Amino acid sequence: MHLLEFQERFATEMACDEYLFAQRWPDGFVCPHCGGRDYSEVISKARRHAEDRMPLLQCKACTRQTSVTAGTLFHKTKTDLRKWFLAVYLVANDKRGVAATTIARNIGVSYPTAWSMLNKIRQAMADRNARYQLGGLVQIDDAFFGGESHGEGKRGRGSDQDPVIVAVEVERHKPKHIMLAMVPDLTRQTVSAVLSERLQSSCVWETDGSTTYAACAKELEPASHIVTKSGTPEAHETFEWIDKIISLAKAFINGTYHGRMEYRQSYLEEFVYRFNRRHFGHRLVERLLFTCANTKPVNI
Known part of the structure; x- marks a missing residue:
């Protein structure tokens, strides 16, 4: 319109x-x-x-x-x-x-x-995002948003950045739907609670070999769990869409919202809502x- x-x-x-x-x-x-x-x-x-x-x-x-x-x-x-x-x-x-x-x-x-x-x-x-669960083949990883990420500051785990669980439903080698959830930590209990709520029990997981996701898979028992080690040559190509989604989400937040931390999950939800409806015009x-x-x- x-x-x-x-x-x-x-x-x-x-x-x-x-x-x-x-x-x-x-x-x-x-x-x-x-x-x-x-x-x-x-x-x-x-x-x-x-x-x-x-x-x-x-x-x-x-x-x-x-x-x-x-x-x-x-x-x-x-x-x-x-x-x-x-x-x-x-x-x-x-x-x-x-x-x-x-x-x-x-x-x-x-x-x-x-x-x-x-x-x-x-x-x-x-609220609308929370009504849907990802299914089929779902690639899962985590990323870190905000905080000190350059110079002498730490990066990734152990830094003062906020951890975010990233899940991408892949269909015919392209992303169909995504989910981004900011969490207080990346312990098995925290990650398992998010994935049990946002992923269908019948889906297939694909992760990078993280022990946290391995433990979650053992607990939640998805249809299958495919592991592609992050250090292997094919990992970059395998998780191409995970990397792109993380990059796009960071650009979205750092652009219009200048990386504000207090309402970051709200901004992530907006990004997810838009991405999942990107073909609506x-x-x-x-x-x-x-x-x-x-x-x-x-x-x-």
Whole structure:
């Protein structure tokens, strides 16, 4: 969806409300409280901008009232939905990542508001990422982000950098989906907990011979565990996509976000969300809007 088309489609608050209704309840209204399907519309004069919004929906079974934004990422927002939707558009259409200053300037909100909106959108991405498990052939390794990585500083394990588990689902020698998880350490217990949650039990692991991954494979029992020692001549070619993903992720964080450490997992989730949908083109806008409409409220 091009910008002009997007602006025409979501030119009013009512249009945004109607879109959210269709995304949340494609088969008709379902009460979030009791599951009832019959409802009546209630116009509340005390509601902010009530004349420009869809009425409240009152369930006929339990009489609970709800709005199209209740229970979504936009729950109790004081920012116009038109601005929210435009922020989503800007995020979806800049593969380098968009800064809060850019959002603030383009949609006409303060920097703190733009910062909060961006972090909520990233949390929606993270929630969507967590719903999927990698399957098939999955290459697994780890990398280190941030901290001292040049001069006399240590590198890799033992440095002050943050360890990140990297997993790439490979299909026909190309990456299909990826997962990046920042962890406090690379002990068997920590790594095993992440891999058990994010990988299908039936997948095939391919690692570089790390004793940690060997121990995890013994515990989790994947369908198979292929080991290609990192020191062998074919290792670079075997783990080509692991190396590329790590390089791209670091460039993404160090570029737009200047390597900030406090919210690094959030930035990694944004990178993963984008990469796993890299072939969506302009359809990514609607996918991200759908993701936001089906994400529970986030406190930032």
